[in-house]
Amino acid sequence: MLEQPGFGKRLRQLRQERGISQVALAGTGMSAAYLSRLESGGRRPTARAVSYLAEQLGIPVEMFEDDRPEDSLTEVVALMAAVPESDFDAGTGKLLAESLAAAGDADDLTRWHALAQLARVYEVLGDFRKERETLLELNALGEKLGRAALQSRARIRLARCERDLGNVKAARDAVTQALGFSDERRVRVSASDSVRARLLLASCQAELGDLAEAARLVDEVCESLRGSTGPLAAQAFWSAATVAARQGNDARAAEYLTQAMVAIDSRDDLTLWMRLRLAGASLSLASDPPRVSDAEEYLAAAEPAMKLIGSPRHLQELRFLQAKLAFHQDLPDRTAELLAAGEGDKNLLSYRDQVRYDVLRNLVALRSGDRHALDHLRDIAGQVQACNMPDLAAEVWRTVAQNAI
Incomplete structure (x- = not known):
């Protein structure tokens, strides 16, 4: 009889390697919930279940043995690179983390690639704290290897994570260091990485209240990409739209966002295409007055x-x-219902959106007659101000002023 958790780990690996969802693998012979418990190690596999799953996967039962060479860290890293982000879940991160822990004799470069993949999983799942821990380890390993290009890539990713956590000064320092590698050490950085780093720096400057510098950076990038299309151009115009909105220029923000959407087709990058629509809704609702029909x-x-x-x-x-x-x-009522449904997963949002989430929740409470909601809004504004995010703090203070009695 195959034992857990080895069987579950191997089953998940074989399923993801073939690009099969849990529902598809379960088929009509077992429930997807039972399959999920098998993969997590929560249920011991029966001989009948093992036989059925082997048939579904088109493999011999012997392939479920968990000591096969495919379980090496190199194999798992290769597997993760081929798994679409939409298939990432907590089990994916667990598989990679366990493989890393077990591969004590793996060479440092293989470990670097494994850590990079693990950080990618945590980023997609919205587990920013685990992502940060992994990226710090990734950066340290890059320093140990003495490869400035790896350090530069790790710092750019760390900067993005720090920003999402609300550690904006740390984010600015990290991305500035990354950009410095190409200047001081003449590190060969791809044009796309350089552009994304400058856009990230612009985002940090905007969060820290230096909107003029943020605008200068995004204008410089957009000018360099004039006439271009594709994901990079779309990201640049999206960043420009965000900065324009922070400056209070809603019309210009809408123009930039339209340019971003025109620059990319859903067939090029469906995830970015979708995120641009979410950004469009966010900017529409933040405009003065809110463009509700556009957001819808x-x-x-x-x-x-x-x-x-x-x-x-x-x-x-x-x-x-x-x-x-x-x-x-x-x-x-609909607002309160949606907020309640998302409360347990609020940590998946960036720090900025978590703050806005709490602001919205207190606005709903205030309008329902909660006398303490305004005090809670003041507390939120103070906390954001203490985090050295003046632009966001000003946004919350405006909300307080507009709703003060």
């Missing part, structure tokens, strides 16, 4: 793609935007 159209366009490739983090972002839309449509 953007969310309706994003939903079919969300069903196909949406990660838990993307789904939480959609739910939050639906709650904001319901609030502006004067549907308090």
Whole structure:
């Protein structure tokens, strides 16, 4: 009899290697819930279950043995590189983390690639703290290897994670260091990595309140990409739209966002295409006055793609935007329902969106007669201010002022 958790680990690996979902593998012979428990190690496999799963996978039962060479760290890293992000779940991260822990004799470069993949899994799942821990280890390993290019890549990813956690000064320092590698050490950095790093720096400067510098950076990048299309151009115009919105120029923000959407086709990058629609809804609802019908159209366009490739983090972002839309449509019960449904997964959102989530929840409470909600909003504004995020703090203080009695 095969034992757990080795069987579950091997089963998950074989399933993902073939690009098969749990529902498809379960078929009509077992429930997807039972299969999930098998993969997590929560249920001991019966001979009948093993035989059925082997038949479904088209493999001999012997391939379930968990000591095969395919379980090496190199094999797992190769497997993870081929798994689409929409298939990532907690078990994916567990498989890779366990393989890393067991591969004590793996060479440092293989470990670096494994850590990079693990950080990618945590990023998709919205587990920013585990992502940060992994990226710190990745950066340290890059330093040990003495490869500036690896250090540069790790610092860019660390900067993005720090920003999502609300550690904006640390994010700015990390991305500045990454950009410095190409200047000081003449590290060969791809043009796309350089552009993304400068856009990330612009985002950090905007969060820290230096909107003029943020605008200079995004304008410089957009000018360098003038006439270009594709994911990189779309990301640049999206960043420009965000900065323009922070400057209060809603019309210019809408123009930039339109350029971003024109720059990319859903066949090029469906995930980015979907995220641009979410961004469109967010910017529409944040404009003065809110463009409610535009936001509704953007969310309706994003939903079919969300069903196909949406990660838990993307789904939480959609739910939050639906709650904001319901609030502006004067549907308090619907707003409260959506916020309650997403409360348990609020940590999947970036720090900025978590703050906005709490602000919206307190606005709903305030309008329902909760006298303490305004004090809670003031507390939120103070906490954000203490995090050295003046732009976001100003946004919350404006909300307080608009709702003070």
